[in-house]
Amino acid sequence: MSAATTGIQDRYPTRVVAETRPDLIERTEPAVWPGWTQGPATPEELRAHEENGFHITRGLLNEEEVRSFRDELTALTRDPKVRADERTIVEKESDEVRSIFEAHKISERVEKLVRDPKVLDHARQILGSDVYVHQSRINYMPGFRGKGFYWHSDFETWHAEDGLPGMRCVSLSVALTDNHPYNGGLMLMPGAHRTFVPCLGGTPKDNYKSSLKEQRIGVPAEEDIALLAERHGIEQFTGPAGSALWFDCNSMHGSGSNITPFPRSNVFIVFNSVENTPAEPFAAERRRPEFIAARDFTPVHY
Amino acid sequence: MSAATTGIQDRYPTRVVAETRPDLIERTEPAVWPGWTQGPATPEELRAHEENGFHITRGLLNEEEVRSFRDELTALTRDPKVRADERTIVEKESDEVRSIFEAHKISERVEKLVRDPKVLDHARQILGSDVYVHQSRINYMPGFRGKGFYWHSDFETWHAEDGLPGMRCVSLSVALTDNHPYNGGLMLMPGAHRTFVPCLGGTPKDNYKSSLKEQRIGVPAEEDIALLAERHGIEQFTGPAGSALWFDCNSMHGSGSNITPFPRSNVFIVFNSVENTPAEPFAAERRRPEFIAARDFTPVHY
Numbered sequence: 001m002s003a004a005t006t007g008i009q010d011r012y013p014t015r016v017v018a019e020t021r022p023d024l025i026e027r028t029e030p031a032v033w034p035g036w037t038q039g040p041a042t043p044e045e046l047r048a049h050e051e052n053g054f055h056i057t058r059g060l061l062n063e064e065e066v067r068s069f070r071d072e073l074t075a076l077t078r079d080p081k082v083r084a085d086e087r088t089i090v091e092k093e094s095d096e097v098r099s100i101f102e103a104h105k106i107s108e109r110v111e112k113l114v115r116d117p118k119v120l121d122h123a124r125q126i127l128g129s130d131v132y133v134h135q136s137r138i139n140y141m142p143g144f145r146g147k148g149f150y151w152h153s154d155f156e157t158w159h160a161e162d163g164l165p166g167m168r169c170v171s172l173s174v175a176l177t178d179n180h181p182y183n184g185g186l187m188l189m190p191g192a193h194r195t196f197v198p199c200l201g202g203t204p205k206d207n208y209k210s211s212l213k214e215q216r217i218g219v220p221a222e223e224d225i226a227l228l229a230e231r232h233g234i235e236q237f238t239g240p241a242g243s244a245l246w247f248d249c250n251s252m253h254g255s256g257s258n259i260t261p262f263p264r265s266n267v268f269i270v271f272n273s274v275e276n277t278p279a280e281p282f283a284a285e286r287r288r289p290e291f292i293a294a295r296d297f298t299p300v301h302y
Numbered sequence: 303m304s305a306a307t308t309g310i311q312d313r314y315p316t317r318v319v320a321e322t323r324p325d326l327i328e329r330t331e332p333a334v335w336p337g338w339t340q341g342p343a344t345p346e347e348l349r350a351h352e353e354n355g356f357h358i359t360r361g362l363l364n365e366e367e368v369r370s371f372r373d374e375l376t377a378l379t380r381d382p383k384v385r386a387d388e389r390t391i392v393e394k395e396s397d398e399v400r401s402i403f404e405a406h407k408i409s410e411r412v413e414k415l416v417r418d419p420k421v422l423d424h425a426r427q428i429l430g431s432d433v434y435v436h437q438s439r440i441n442y443m444p445g446f447r448g449k450g451f452y453w454h455s456d457f458e459t460w461h462a463e464d465g466l467p468g469m470r471c472v473s474l475s476v477a478l479t480d481n482h483p484y485n486g487g488l489m490l491m492p493g494a495h496r497t498f499v500p501c502l503g504g505t506p507k508d509n510y511k512s513s514l515k516e517q518r519i520g521v522p523a524e525e526d527i528a529l530l531a532e533r534h535g536i537e538q539f540t541g542p543a544g545s546a547l548w549f550d551c552n553s554m555h556g557s558g559s560n561i562t563p564f565p566r567s568n569v570f571i572v573f574n575s576v577e578n579t580p581a582e583p584f585a586a587e588r589r590r591p592e593f594i595a596a597r598d599f600t601p602v603h604y
Contacts, residue, residue, distance in 0.1 A: 144524050150561055181483035182538055222446050226563040236484055257559040259452055261528040
């Protein structure tokens with residue numbers, strides 16, 4: 001059953017089969033929602049988030065915390081049970097762990113981070129409501145041969161394949177390694193979160209199995225990327241380990257390859273508003289597994 | 303006939319077949335050679351070159367000159383005679399021109415640049431002698447899907463495959479497009495030019511045919527790259543179009559991929575000292591074609 005049959009209005013049609021490139025859709029929703037006034041996010045951070053679709057908080061984790069998160073990551077990647085878990089993505093050629101999904105259910109440290117007031121209240125300030133975790137993971141990108149990830153909006157996928165109706169969702173990426181301008185860190189287009197870019201092509205069955213490694217569907221046309229880059233420019237998420245990037249679900253972002261010896265790892269948590277819960281996918285035959293797109297909408301509390 | 307049979311001493315053995323990683327070789331030659339005192343390079347630039355193995359000259363070309371070089375490049379890539387020339391590297395998938403070798407013989411503009419006192423005398427100041435062009439080319443790297451180039455020392459190849467005996471050779475890369483930190487520009491390790499990294503593995507026949515696209519032979523071991531990066535750090539060649547990078551033949555450098563819409567193109571000229579002319583290759587069965595490694599050692603004059 002897809003959303004088409006549920007009667008929920010699709011404000012962001014995508015994965016369309018069309019002769020011509022579909023029109024861009026200007027967003028009417030805010031990035032920062034009213035309704036939650038207490039929390040660690042400063043007015044400047046919230047203004048930047050509304051305007052650019054992202055903002056960076058330095059030193060969310062201190063050196064000691066970074067070290068223990070990294071140790072935890074190492075321990076998890078060595079745990080045979082974790083490696084064998086379907087929520088763990090292991091790269092075939094190298095036999096190395098790339099991502100561990102549902103990290104907040106697997107790692108107590110990540111679970112605590114999700115409930116930490118400086119994280120949870122920050123998310124609630126942005127989304128203006130109670131929130132739950134739509135997705136979480138720990139990522140490990142190797143040096144020397146780290147592949148990049150092409151330009152995309154996460155919301156495009158979460159709308160098409162998971163059924164998130166609106167853009168009331170925010171991601172937190174906490175760097176566990178230093179992000180240099182040259183080791184494949186995230187690039188974002190400030191302000192491009194205000195534009196939804198419909199993508200061409202239908203969603204293949206079980207698309208997530210390949211799309212987590214390399215996205216081929218839900219990829220914007222080059223003309224659209226060029227237009228947005230021309231209009232908004234490109235910024236990089238750089239900074240020492242422990243820095244945190246909050247970015248809107250519709251931020252246009254991507255990353256290049258990493259040939260430097262400096263690997264990158266991060267904890268990635270997606271908070272969705274409890275007023276934006278998904279029903280059926282808008283452009284896929286069936287739902288993705290719950291470890292990729294949660295169906296338990298219980299609000300997070302301290 | 304390889305250099306092994308000519309009796310010329312091989313100070314930089316490479317392409318070795320070994321059980322263990324060969325030792326790194328510390329260079330005894332300078333990067334800036336005495337003997338030429340007049341020219342546009344400032345004492346600071348020469349000091350930086352000696353110490354780091356590279357330096358950047360801003361505004362070597364002004365906006366008008368950049369524009370005419372770019373127009374020339376466009377005209378050349380559209381010229382059926384140039385496209386059919388063996389000196390032109392055309393990417394099969396896209397049918398786009400990536401490089402035009404012997405650019406100084408094909409383009410009058412490049413030829414003039416080579417003879418321009420602000421270029422020629424700069425090269426002579428660094429190499430301390432008369433110079434000739436070992437190689438020249440115009441490069442065009444597309445946006446969206448520009449592939450990077452893995453870490454390497456140019457000298458390693460020019461020594462192994464062309465027979466350059468010593469490190470008395472310098473490259474000039476003139477940016478014809480803006481180099482951002484995020485569109486796949488050159489990365490260098492300042493100071494790593496003082497270390498020669500012998501590489502494992504023999505040179506296949508006609509290696510240049512594939513190595514110009516992706517280098518598989520003459521690639522340093524990951525441990526060596528990690529060691530040099532740890533010791534020297536990484537810097538990027540960024541700056542507006544018209545900026546010029548002078549870099550020593552043994553600089554350890556590489557570049558990441560480019561997924562941004564901003565392509566990169568540059569003019570690349572390799573000056574070799576007339577006192578460092580090659581005889582036979584040190585680690586290859588036969589010489590590469592002359593459009594890749596010149597055998598005409600006539601000094602360049604105004």
